[in-house]
Amino acid sequence: MSLLDFDFMRRALVAAALVGLIAPLIGVFLVQRRLALLGDGMGHVALTGVGLAFLLGTAPIPTAMAAAVAGAFLIEFIRYRSRTAGDVALALLFYGGIAGGVMFASLAPGKAASSLNSYLFGSLSTVAEGDIWALALLCLGVVAVVAVLGRELFAVSLDADIAAVQGIRVRTMSTLMAVLAAVVVVVGMRVVGLLLVSAIMIVPVAAAQQVTRSFRATAVLAIVLGLTASLTGLVGSFYVEVPPGPTIVLVALLSFAVLAVVAVPIRRRRREVR
Amino acid sequence: MTHEHPHGDETPATSDEVVGLSRVCVEFDGDHVLEDVDLSIRQGEFVALLGPNGSGKTTLVRTMLGLQPHSHGRVALFGHPLSRFRDWQRIALVPQRLPGASSIPVSVWEAVLSGLISPKRRWRPYLRTERAAATQALTDVGLWSKRHERLDTLSGGQQRRVLIARALASGADLLVMDEPTAGVDAQNLASLTTLLAGLHEHGTTIIVVTHELTGIAHLITRAVVLDPNSRETIVFDGPPPVPGHHLHDHVHHHESELGRPGVVELEP
Numbered sequence A: 001m002s003l004l005d006f007d008f009m010r011r012a013l014v015a016a017a018l019v020g021l022i023a024p025l026i027g028v029f030l031v032q033r034r035l036a037l038l039g040d041g042m043g044h045v046a047l048t049g050v051g052l053a054f055l056l057g058t059a060p061i062p063t064a065m066a067a068a069v070a071g072a073f074l075i076e077f078i079r080y081r082s083r084t085a086g087d088v089a090l091a092l093l094f095y096g097g098i099a100g101g102v103m104f105a106s107l108a109p110g111k112a113a114s115s116l117n118s119y120l121f122g123s124l125s126t127v128a129e130g131d132i133w134a135l136a137l138l139c140l141g142v143v144a145v146v147a148v149l150g151r152e153l154f155a156v157s158l159d160a161d162i163a164a165v166q167g168i169r170v171r172t173m174s175t176l177m178a179v180l181a182a183v184v185v186v187v188g189m190r191v192v193g194l195l196l197v198s199a200i201m202i203v204p205v206a207a208a209q210q211v212t213r214s215f216r217a218t219a220v221l222a223i224v225l226g227l228t229a230s231l232t233g234l235v236g237s238f239y240v241e242v243p244p245g246p247t248i249v250l251v252a253l254l255s256f257a258v259l260a261v262v263a264v265p266i267r268r269r270r271r272e273v274r
Numbered sequence B: 001m002t003h004e005h006p007h008g009d010e011t012p013a014t015s016d017e018v019v020g021l022s023r024v025c026v027e028f029d030g031d032h033v034l035e036d037v038d039l040s041i042r043q044g045e046f047v048a049l050l051g052p053n054g055s056g057k058t059t060l061v062r063t064m065l066g067l068q069p070h071s072h073g074r075v076a077l078f079g080h081p082l083s084r085f086r087d088w089q090r091i092a093l094v095p096q097r098l099p100g101a102s103s104i105p106v107s108v109w110e111a112v113l114s115g116l117i118s119p120k121r122r123w124r125p126y127l128r129t130e131r132a133a134a135t136q137a138l139t140d141v142g143l144w145s146k147r148h149e150r151l152d153t154l155s156g157g158q159q160r161r162v163l164i165a166r167a168l169a170s171g172a173d174l175l176v177m178d179e180p181t182a183g184v185d186a187q188n189l190a191s192l193t194t195l196l197a198g199l200h201e202h203g204t205t206i207i208v209v210t211h212e213l214t215g216i217a218h219l220i221t222r223a224v225v226l227d228p229n230s231r232e233t234i235v236f237d238g239p240p241p242v243p244g245h246h247l248h249d250h251v252h253h254h255e256s257e258l259g260r261p262g263v264v265e266l267e268p
Helices: A007-032 A038-056 A060-081 A086-107 A112-121 A129-158 A160-165 A170-189 A197-208 A215-240 A244-273 B057-064 B108-116 B128-140 B156-169 B186-201
Strands: B017-028 B031-042 B046-050 B072-077 B091-094 B174-178 B205-210 B222-226 B234-238 B251-254 B263-266
Touching: A007 A038, A007 A129, A007 A170, A007 A197, A007 A215, A007 A244, A038 A060, A038 A086, A038 A112, A038 A170, A038 A197, A060 A086, A060 A129, A060 A170, A086 A112, A112 A244, A129 A160, A129 A170, A129 B108, A160 A170, A160 B091, A170 A197, A197 A215, A197 A244, A215 A244, B017 B057, B031 B057, B031 B072, B031 B205, B031 B234, B046 B057, B057 B072, B057 B174, B057 B205, B091 B156, B108 B128, B108 B156, B128 B156, B156 B174, B156 B186, B186 B205
Parallel strands: B046 B205, B046 B222, B091 B174, B174 B205
Antiparallel strands: B017 B031, B017 B072, B222 B234, B251 B263
């Protein structure tokens, strides 16, 4: 029996493809702004949303979304307010997010605490029929925003001061970037898991930028690597029966290692040409 | 608006005033970095903002561009109060480097095109004329052949030329440059000087923030010297230094070891 014969597997593949596509698309901006850990923090904050959903009996995706977006605004506010203490303040927010998530889930009736695991590391069987449409819509939103505002996000990532002198609203763009990262976290929550979802934003970008010479090429290659990692990782976890999150991230890390080796002769040749 | 002039009862800005500061104060944690600064820069001027580290010259530039809030006074750009200024494509800030180009590869061409990014172009791709302007700018700085290279693999002087091309591509008529000559080798310095001279000839207003005038002294039409230890922020504002003459009590300039005239240094 092929894995495509399982309904849950087809849904998981679609969800994995969606996150594999949009996570590196946003990750490339985060890495450029040296905010690689922002997605990580967003995942922690989203966990409080999941815990709350268990406790209140609401749907996990919208509740996690609300928590992550609120977290995005809070993070940008803290970053703007405290230039030096921002780092520590963010750490506090992240710890609070994960502690709150586990706490709420433990207080919730039933076996909520044990199913929290599937939100932390991803799961093959938890993507519901209705989820797919919600996730697809969110992805479409992310792609549309990047299509229109991508250049301004790029300018802010190059240098916030220069961007401001070009008439770009730097704070709005920064907040938008955090919100986009929050959306990616929620889209990747079911399949990759909240603890590892930011890896799929960052690792493909880190892998790609070893061999590329432009931002656009980095973004395109990172998306190809992200898609490949999320799909092969998911299929791998179907056969080996491990959570998909770790498998996907390990495949992505493997691509990083391979490109690190490939990059050595490429760089050497470029140096000789010059 | 019921006011006749946007400036209220202040004297209206003359039409060719590019930057106008009147009685501007900037404080950091209660310390006055800029105190009652009056400065008017007209179209076509080539102004050097001089002073040692910590003299407030960077703060002055950041204030005039709206990057640094001021506690008192008025700032106007092209005759409009800062809060109502919208014509940002007329201004280009030329930094020493682009921080974001070292964390992710950014090609020389992408760096030049990034000068065109503006909310006004949000809903459309770049026009053919805009791309042509970028091509011309990169050709003018002599780096068209490097357009596919990673910006951060170029030498410091070449990167500086790319960032100037970026400003040129945007079509700005006010260039604000941060230490344009620092760390630039002799060959790059020569082409940089030629470039700036050409721009100045075509009427571009240029403001350079620097602590040395090496190589560009002959282009400067006006020197503004800042001193943090003086009661007034600006201690000298006038024609550029001529070698052999004293600019101000606190300021000496002398021939450098290499015998290049026009090196201005402030005594500690």
